[in-house]
Amino acid sequence: MKIELTKNRYKRQKWLIAAALATGVACAAYGLTGTGIPDIDIDNLTFATVQQGELNLYAEAYGEFYSAKERLLTAPAQGKVAEVLIRPGAKVTQDTVILRLSNPKLEQELNQAKGLLAQQQAQKAAFEFEQQNQRLNYRGSIADIEAAIEEAELELSVNQDLMSRGVAAKIELQRAKLAVKQQKKRLVFEQEKYQQLQEMQLFQLKQRDIEIQQQQANIQVLTAQYENMQVRAGISGSVQALEVELGQSVQLGQSLAKVGSDQELIARLRIPQRLADQIDLNAPVSIDTQKGQVSGHITRIETLVSNGVVLAEAVLDSALTSNARPALPVTASIFMKTAPDALYIKQFSGMRPHSTQQVFVRDESGLARQKEVTFGELSQGKLMVKSGLEQKDEIITSNLEAFAQYAEISLVR
The missing domain is CATH 1.10.287 (Helix Hairpins)
Incomplete structure (x- = not known):
């Protein structure tokens, strides 16, 4: 008799667990089928409207300014460094003496x-x-x-x-x-x-x-x-490197220092490899120096790929900003092409370029339904829509992760 009671108790526990699982599945199915729709105050939400029209696509790049003119100073003859008059970073003119060498x-x-x-x-x-x-x-x-x-x-x-x-x-x-x-x-x-x-x-x-x-x-x-034992800068700019010390003996042709222009600059930019093939020579460039914009155009694109980026060089066409100098880090937008009839939205948090995501789209009935949307390029804050949306659709841009299990939500006031 004792054994029979244990078996009955075990059977009852199995039945309770199965009932609980069935209840959970039913609840989940109830939420996904929309028979239970949560209400959300529309005044607490933000929206973005899908637009359609001509969209200029730009490649975002980063890099730094470099001197357009550089001069390597070498020893004119065998000698010894007798004086060091200018250190790296100092401004120089064409006739500024940087070093003095001696050779009796x-x-x-x-x-x-x-x-x-x-x-x-x-x-x-x-x-x-x-x-x-x-x-x-x-x-x-x-x-x-x-x-x-x-x-x-x-x-x-x-x-x-x-x-x-x-x-x-x-x-x-x-x-x-x-x-x-x-x-x-x-x-x-x-x-x-x-x-x-x-x-x-x-x-x-x-x-x-x-x-x-x-x-x-x-x-x-x-x-x-x-x-030339009095080593002069040769160009106006700044001393970028000094490779000898006081009292050091040097040989004919040995590198002594490097001088670069600080008013004539170029930008060396690192472009993502997947975008490099879409950029043409002479493509317009807008360069951000944190203190303003400088316009330019691409003059050279290297073929070598390093760490997933391609190096490009841009000549500056407009006046420099007040903080412009060699080695200044910059960001740039490089024109690639114009999409004549593109769908796009203003980018918001959570929306990633070249991805497929679920978003809530508002309709006229006061509901917002989840849709699968594929996004393309991101260009100057505008995210291209490849599929899943139409012109004038309104996307909820607020964070709705807590409602991700619902197929639709009700917008109320």
Whole structure:
């Protein structure tokens, strides 16, 4: 008998549990089928109306300003950092001296080069006098030959006169003619030698000039190196990096500092990979600096994808805001395209782009019914509707998570 009572009690517990479950299921079915509709005060709710029309789609990006002009300062020669006059962040002009380097050997080489140039110039002047003397000697020889020709011609004329009178011998006349002919040949030969001498002297002078020019060029290089030991900014802007310390030895071409413009800026923006293909070159950009908007346009889009973003570069077209500077973080809206006849609503809390969600839609009967809505792009606070809604539909934007189990709710006052 004791065993039978235990069995009956167990059967009764099973029946009670089943009844409770059936009651819960019935209640749930009752709520979902709408036979029990909760009332909500309409004055405590907010609504958003679905609109339809032309919608400009923008890609949201983040990034920072960079200097449009940058200059890398390198060591003009081997040396040691003697002075550091400007630190990173300081404003500079084109002629501002940032560092001073010292190299006594370079100064000595410059002085030696200048001395050698002076020596070459003096040697050239002396050589020109030597050439002038050579030319005078040749001209003297030519003058002697010309005088000898005149003398021979005079003797020939006398012999011809005597021959006509029958006084002189014929052989004397032939000798006089031969003498004139020989002297004239000597004159032609000497003139040719004089001409060649002048041409040769021109080449010799040209060679000396080349040597002097080479030495002058060497001095210019050494002078530039010596003057550049005072490392100047080269452009107006600010010092962005200083890579050496006081007393440090540097080699020729070693990086010393970097200077960037602070009034001529560009924006480097990181665009989500899924949107990068929809952006064209020269696309308009609106850049937010927290103190205003700066307009620009895209000039370069990289093909490399890093951490899901693509780097793009924008040139600024309008005046900078007061806080604009290199490395300033910014956000940007980049124009992608225009959707000519799009459905959209103003974004509100909980509505996510590229998602499918349940929302309550108000109707004319005073009820709000749940609908499944698919959203598309979010652009400047406007969320595109892909499906589930029509123009002029009103969505409840208030938080109704507590009523998510109901298919519809009643709006009352």
